[in-house]
Amino acid sequence: MRILPEFTKYGFPTVRLRRLRKNRIVRDLIAEVKVFPSSLVMPLFVKEGLMEREPIDGMPGQERLSINALIREVGELLDLEVRAILLFGVPSMKDEFGSSAYDRDGIVQKAVREVKKNFGEEITVMTDVCLCQYTSHGHCGIILEKGNRKIIDNDSTIEVLARIALSHAEAGADVVAPSDMMDGRVGAIRKALDEAGYTDTAIMSYSVKYASSLYGPFRNAAYSKPSFGDRRSYQMDPRNMREALREVELDILEGADIVMVKPASWYLDIVSLIKNHFNVPVAAYSVSGEYTMIKIMAEKGLIDEKQAVWEQLHSVRRAGADIIITYYAKQYAEWIRDGELP
Ligand code: PBG
Ligand code: ZN
Secondary structure, eight states, rough: OOOOBBBOOTBSSOOOGGGGGGSSHHHHOOOEEEEEEEEEEEEEEEEEEESEEEEESSSOOOOOEHHHHHHHHHHHHEEEEEEEEEEEEEEEETTTOOGSSOOTTHHHHHHHHHHHHHHHGGGGEEEEEEETBBBBTTTSSSSEETEEEEEEEEHHHHHHHHHHHHHHHTOOOOOEOSSSTTTTTTHHEEEEHHHHTOOTTTTEEEEEEEEGGGGGGEEEEEEEEOSSSSSSSSSSTTTOOOOHHHHHHHHHTTTTTTTEEEESGGGGGHHHHHHHHSOEEEEEEHHHHHHHHHHHHHTTSSSOHHHHHHHHHHHHHHOOSSEEEEEEEHHHHHHHHOOOOO
C-alpha cells in the first residue's frame, strides 16, 4: 500500500474514484470485463412433429421450434453474431429406455443435419446429451429395480449416453454436452467418439450440475419432469463446493474439453473456484429459472429488464466464465445492435 501524501480539506485522500465514472465513455474504457455475443450460446428447443413454433408456458419469449423454424432462427442468430446454439430435443415418442434419444432419425439428429446442411461451419452446434426428455419416467438414466427400490443405474446409462453422443456426432454436432451427471460418462463418450473416428468432436461436460430448483421452467418446456422421486441421487448437493473440484478434475481426466457450472447466478463462487483451479475453458449456464425470474419481474414492471440482463451476464463473466449459455443470448445481441444497453 502506497502512503498518500495529500489530503482534501475534509481530511480524506485526494484520490477520487468517481473521476473514472463520470460518463459512459470513461466507464467503457476501464471496464474490467465485457460480454459480446461471440461468447454466448443460445439454447433452443426443437420439437418433433411441430408445425412452425409454439410458445413455452413459463418461459415468456421462448418457443419450441420445428426444424424449419429452427433454420430461420439460426439465420437470425448469425445476423446478430451469436454463433453457437445448444440443442434440446422434444421427441414425440418416449419409452422406458429412452431409445428415441439415439435414433438416427430422431429429432435432434435430423435438426443437426439440417442446420449443418444450411450453415456449415458458420455455426457451432452443441447438443445436450441426456435421457430425461426421452424416457417415460423422466429420469436422466436407466432404471433398475433393487428389491422394492428403483435406482438410476450408472454403468448401463453411460453406455446409452455414449450411443446418443455418437449419433449426434454422426449427424454433424460440433460439441456434445452430457447433462446427466452419471459417473464416468465423459470417458465413455470420448472413447466411443474416438473409436468411430470422431476425434474432432468436442465434449462440453455439465461437470458441476447442482440439483437446483431453478430448472423448473425447463422441465415444463421439455416435458422432462421425473415422474417419481427427484434428481438428488445424481445431481450435486447445493451445499457442496469442494466436490465441484472433484467433478471437474475427473471430467478433465476423462477428456472434457470444456467444463460447465450450472446454474450460474447462485453459483458464482463455484464458477470462480473452477476458473482459478483449472486451465480449461469454463462455461456457465444461466438456466431457465434465472431467465424467468427476470422476465416475470420485468413484466410486472419491477425491474429494468435490459439492465438486469446486462448486470447478470457481466457478473457471470466477472466470476470467470468464458462461455455463457443463456436464453437471453438473442435479445442481448439485439440490444447491443440497437445500442440499448447501459
Ligand atoms: C436435463 C437438463 C436440465 C437442464 C438442461 N438439461 C434440467 C434437469 O436436470 O432437469 C436445465 C436447463 C434449464 O433449466 O435451463 N438433463
Ligand atoms: Zn437429464
